[in-house]
Amino acid sequence: MNFEMNEAIEVLERTPRTLAQLLSGLSDGWLRADEGEGTWTVAEVVDHLIEGERTNWIPRVEWLLREGEARPFPPFDRFAHLEAQTAQPIEARLRTFGELRANNLARLRELVHPAEDLERTGLHPAFGTVRLRELLSTWAVHDLTHLSQIVRVMAERYREDVGPWTAYLGIYRKRT
Amino acid sequence: MNFEMNEAIEVLERTPRTLAQLLSGLSDGWLRADEGEGTWTVAEVVDHLIEGERTNWIPRVEWLLREGEARPFPPFDRFAHLEAQTAQPIEARLRTFGELRANNLARLRELVHPAEDLERTGLHPAFGTVRLRELLSTWAVHDLTHLSQIVRVMAERYREDVGPWTAYLGIYRKRT
Numbered sequence A, B: 001m002n003f004e005m006n007e008a009i010e011v012l013e014r015t016p017r018t019l020a021q022l023l024s025g026l027s028d029g030w031l032r033a034d035e036g037e038g039t040w041t042v043a044e045v046v047d048h049l050i051e052g053e054r055t056n057w058i059p060r061v062e063w064l065l066r067e068g069e070a071r072p073f074p075p076f077d078r079f080a081h082l083e084a085q086t087a088q089p090i091e092a093r094l095r096t097f098g099e100l101r102a103n104n105l106a107r108l109r110e111l112v113h114p115a116e117d118l119e120r121t122g123l124h125p126a127f128g129t130v131r132l133r134e135l136l137s138t139w140a141v142h143d144l145t146h147l148s149q150i151v152r153v154m155a156e157r158y159r160e161d162v163g164p165w166t167a168y169l170g171i172y173r174k175r176t
Helices: A005-023 A042-055 A057-067 A080-084 A090-111 A132-156 A163-168 B005-023 B042-055 B057-067 B080-084 B090-111 B132-156 B163-168
Strands: A121-124 A128-131 B121-124 B128-131
Touching: A005 A042, A005 A090, A005 A132, A005 B005, A042 A057, A042 A090, A042 A132, A057 A090, A057 A121, A057 A132, A121 A132, A128 A132, A128 B163, A132 B132, A132 B163, A163 B128, A163 B132, B005 B042, B005 B090, B005 B132, B042 B057, B042 B090, B042 B132, B057 B090, B057 B121, B057 B132, B121 B132, B128 B132
Parallel strands: none
Antiparallel strands: A121 A128, B121 B128
């Protein structure tokens, strides 16, 4: 295992500012692009990250610490952000994400004492017993998976434009 | 086709600052991680991007505009950076990348007049005839593919730590 809470926080605190640099001021062409019907735009991915800050990560940490395995986590709607449809400019969404994340990391530091708490367990509605370490690792990797998604959505826009170079560009290899 | 030179430049100018936010100050654990034997660390990916600024993109643009299809591009060694082994701190590498990129985008604006030049052709040693538009699209997507790689390398470090959540994290699906 490689997890260290301080190192996971390094990733978690960098995501909002990384996305701010990548996405602020981008043309609508980039922000409105998706990967086809039923897939998310870059802006929708940011909304999903915001929703996670509000309803998923810290609430589950609190639940696990409070309930242990007595009661499973309440379910989390991974598509809730698609109904909210705030349609704010991307810069406002990124700011919201950054503020929520900063507050949540402060809360995390209050709630969790790594030396004692990381192997504490809770009950996931689908997986059964899960450890706090696994939940926190997942929070960091969830950021990375959506950062990867954003970059892939952007690349998709030029799939035809790159011509024969498509063969050299790993990002165009279909995932199975 | 979606390519517009100004929009491609939006991506190209954001990559150095995006990487600076993502990677500056990260622990060695993140910077030294790779995906197994023969794969690159995060720092080696940045070195590869630097090498491309020095020897690949603008030199090929200049070659195409000068030679047309008279002579193929000189070959580009995609592994040259692994021999250079500068071993500078990541912050210095990111600064170098940002400076080279800024100069190269200024040079690009001098060299290329989108209304006239984008369909001009050159000769790629493996692909044959290629268009300037394809070369410039590829430059932008090359940034995105390596940003995606960096994020994937980082995620790999927690593959075991996330426990059962691995099933929900798209970044762990193997590429074919």
